Amino acid sequence: MSLRGVWAELRDRGVLKAGAAYAAVGWVALEVLSVVFENLGAPGWVLKVITTLILIGFPVACVLAWAFDITPEGIRSVSFVYGKPAPQSANVVVEPSTEPSVAVLAFDNLSTEPEQAYFSDGIAEDIITDLSRLSQLRVIARNSSFTYKGGPVDVRRVGRELGARYVLEGSVRKVGQHVRVVSQLTETTTGALVWAERFDRDLTDIFAVQDEIALEIIEALRIKLSPEMEARLTRKIPVDLEARNLFLRGREHAFLLTANGSIEARKLLERAIAISPGFSSAMACIAFTLVEDYVMGWGDDPQRSLESGLEIARRACAVDDQDPYAQVYLSLALLWNRQHEESMVAVRRCLALAPSHADGHMQLANLQYYMGDIEDALNTLDICMQLDPLYPEIALYFLAEAQAASGQLVAAVATLRRRLERNQNSETTYALLASCYGHLGKIEESREAWAQVIRIAPNFSLERRRRILPYRTPEIFERRIEGLHKAGLPI
Incomplete structure (x- = not known):
């Protein structure tokens, strides 16, 4: 067992507190007794014997603290097995x-x-x-x-x-x-x-x-x-352990949300599938990276990436229709292909399979937002944040989008500021912030936010976003553009 583990075990069992308390009480007792014995004229060896007994008692107290725990149910014994109660x-x-x-x-x-x-x-x-x-x-x-x-x-x-x-x-x-x-x-x-x-x-x-x-x-x-x-x-579809390790490594690269991360992720995930051809979660993760390539405009042919992502996500669900990860990434691919109703079927299937699937709730909220069901999106995001209390920063962006669309502009600004505390290089955050400030009449703040957009992404294109963002109700995005116009920004 590691030193860290031993220290944590001592703390959790109350040994550190018990030792400190025993030492403090013993020291006070010796101080008081030394004064009393001196006034009584007691021989010096008496205090030495008491000191020895107190010292002997210290490890005994620590052992008792280790072996027993005081709980609301009374005193119970606690054994030790590799750092865990037996x-x-x-x-x-x-x-x-x-x-x-x-x-x-x-x-x-x-x-x-x-x-x-x-x-x-x-x-x-x-x-x-x-x-x-x-x-x-x-x-x-x-x-x-x-x-x-x-x-x-x-x-x-x-x-x-x-x-x-x-x-x-x-x-x-x-x-x-x-x-x-x-x-x-x-x-x-x-x-x-x-x-x-x-x-x-x-x-x-x-x-x-x-x-x-x-x-x-x-x-x-x-x-x-x-x-x-x-x-x-x-019920488990057999997956080789090496394939699972490759999947976990690949997913880690995928969630970096960078162009190189997507490339490295696919290399690892393809190796995992070569070992375990029925590994639906690895297929679904490849689909996620391809959709991300489309959204971010990475690679030579983003549109082809989106088509491939949907194809692979469908294949993952065909291999294992009980895999909630496959369903949630199928829903994602369908959304960006503007197949909103079919996307809803897939994400509902995910949550029927796994009601506590936080990514499933996040996808549902995202889909509801793009379909124009803003209040439903806000309610779903609340569930998502209960399941994932230390939620990723992207959840704050989704929340701010829904708040802005529902007219809660001050709340949206506060949410975007919270996201910027965690990621100061998100051009989409600054773009939405500039729009919110424009609607609020804070022209200088809007222009400062837009300057950050250009700093981070000099080729940032609102026209491309208008073209690719899968709104079923485009008025939501046009209202965002309106906020930028109110600030007099040259867009």
Whole structure:
């Protein structure tokens, strides 16, 4: 176990607090007793004996703090298994909740090779995907829950920050063809352990371990599954582990949202598909990069990229019609092809498969905005931000677009300013900001924002955006242009 892990374990079990409190009380006691004994004329050896007893008691107090935890249910023992409480402690009674919520943190990689982090991340992410299929459970998005990766974890703080009642932590140790996975589920308001287990398996059984963890969590939270839902949770199209690692690496490049990132992503994703031809999520991610090429105007033939993206997204759904990722990226490709109704069918299919799919809700909000259903878009974005409390910056842009379209211009400006705190080089943010300022009559601020657009993207073209943005109600975009005209900008 790492030094960081030991330190976190000492903190979480209250050993540090207990040691500090014991030392403080012992020091005060010795100071008081030294004065009392001196006045009484007691021999010096008496104070030495008491000092020795206090020193001996210090490690005893620390051991007791390590072994026992004071909870609302009383004093309970806590064992130690690779930095996690052992299964026999998992007897805390959990009160049923109308909407239990869980955040699955990135599993610690305890292997000697740093590159195995993709393997441990994949385990946690597959568990998120499984749990997100349950309508009775709100599952926090990976984007938020993985924020705590690599640092000490205070489950109470995580619960407060993510609005999650439960936190799932874990660690993975891979040695050759053997893997050990340790996982625990904790209630965030009390810090009480709900469930914990250790799995020692052959590497070929790793997907079965993921299913077992998901089902154990469901049982611990007293969620009733229909036989059909249990079958869906344990249904897996075989994917090679190397292919999964390539997929995770490729997706990381894709989400950089750069031209080179898209190119590198496709190289890795194509290798993943060559190993596992039925890997629908890898196909869908390629579709995402191709749509992004079209939107951003990257490559020699953006229109052809869009057509290819739609073709590959359809193929991904044909390979696995139960994959929510394939459905959400099919919806994205259909939207940019201006097939709004079919796009809605795909994103609704995604959310039927996985009600807690944050990307699905984001896509639904985006689609509703382009279809002119602004209030619906704002409501969907609210759901999305509950599922992904540390939401990506693009969510702020989508929110500002919907706010501006609904006439909430002051709110839109505030939202855009929040996005600029996270990304100061977004020409689209400054362009929308310039329009909002124009409508508000803040001419100087509008012109300053437009100057930033030209600084970042000298060839920025409103005409191209008018041509490619998939509005079913073009009046929304024309109102944006109107704001720029009000500021007297030369567009």
